[in-house]
Amino acid sequence: xxTIKIERTYPHSPQRVWRALTDxxxxxxxxxxxxxxxxxxxxxxxxxxxxxxxxxxxxxxxVIACExxxxxxxxxxxxxxxxxxxxxxxLIADGKGTKLMFEHSxxxxxxxxxxxxxMMGPGWKKMMNVRLPTVLDRxxxxxxxxxx
Amino acid sequence: MPRSTDAPSSLxxxxxxxxxxxxxxxxxxxDVFLAIADPTRRAILHRLANGEQTAGDIAxxxxxxxxxxxxxxxxxxxxxxxxVRSEGRQRIYMLRPAPxxxxxxxxxxxxxxxxxxxxxxxKYLDEEGSEP
Numbered sequence: 298x299x300t301i302k303i304e305r306t307y308p309h310s311p312q313r314v315w316r317a318l319t320d321x322x323x324x325x326x327x328x329x330x331x332x333x334x335x336x337x338x339x340x341x342x343x344x345x346x347x348x349x350x351x352x353x354x355x356x357x358x359x360v361i362a363c364e365x366x367x368x369x370x371x372x373x374x375x376x377x378x379x380x381x382x383x384x385x386x387x388l389i390a391d392g393k394g395t396k397l398m399f400e401h402s403x404x405x406x407x408x409x410x411x412x413x414x415x416m417m418g419p420g421w422k423k424m425m426n427v428r429l430p431t432v433l434d435r436x437x438x439x440x441x442x443x444x445x
Numbered sequence: 446m447p448r449s450t451d452a453p454s455s456l457x458x459x460x461x462x463x464x465x466x467x468x469x470x471x472x473x474x475x476d477v478f479l480a481i482a483d484p485t486r487r488a489i490l491h492r493l494a495n496g497e498q499t500a501g502d503i504a505x506x507x508x509x510x511x512x513x514x515x516x517x518x519x520x521x522x523x524x525x526x527x528x529v530r531s532e533g534r535q536r537i538y539m540l541r542p543a544p545x546x547x548x549x550x551x552x553x554x555x556x557x558x559x560x561x562x563x564x565x566x567x568k569y570l571d572e573e574g575s576e577p
Contacts, residue, residue, distance in 0.1 A: 303559055305567065307567050327566045404552065
């Protein structure tokens with residue numbers, strides 16, 4: 298499974314972080330507007346933002362894991378033509394604070410494949426960060442005929 | 446791309462453009478996927494990232510026949526990842542990285558999105574009133 302992983306530590310108790318992840322008003326504040334979120338496995342809810350060209354402006358979700366102050370996970374369908382992805386929050390008490398281990402998984406198709414096979418590896422990073430800019434610079438300088 | 450306004454006709458217009466973009470993106474993604482799904486073609490892309498090469502130069506390090514390599518090059522051209530130009534009797538191939546950049550952009554969009562949201566969560570927690 299192809300995944301974006303982010304770790305954060307917040308100087309707040311797991312109870313407070315959990316509340317921020319599961320309270321409708323809180324979620325509406327820091328993530329996206331919701332008026333039907335429920336911290337209960339099987340609960341379906343919608344997260345809304347401003348529609349943009351190429352995006353319908355809302356994400357359909359269903360809670361698939363809910364262990365208070367430990368784990369919250371829900372499906373994430375931002376586009377009806379793409380397979381559902383999953384968003385998962387895991388909380389670990391860390392001294393007086395909370396370590397949050399966040400994952401957004403389920404990148405499939407070309408994006409997932411590239412994330413898994415290329416973008417995480419040193420070969421890919423070298424290609425995107427070292428070689429491509431050089432090729433593009435050469436093109437900009439008029440020594441090639443690359444279309445950007 | 447036109448800016449959306451409150452006028453309904455302009456909104457319809459924007460949606461139509463959005464749909465067109467989505468369809469184009471899918472098609473392009475499918476072709477790029479096919480192109481990079483093969484190890485020989487990935488190796489060719491990595492070689493071209495160092496600079497343009499003739500068809501002969503590209504084929505040289507591979508055990509595959511020249512005609513097999515030509516087929517790989519045709520698929521890479523179809524994906525838009527590679528372009529070719531003629532110089533005298535030679536065909537010179539060069540990388541055109543824009544389609545890969547597009548995919549990278551889609552993923553980094555999500556990375557940026559979540560980093561911003563998790564920052565916002567931290568800010569929300571900091572500003573929220575009393576302990577529970």
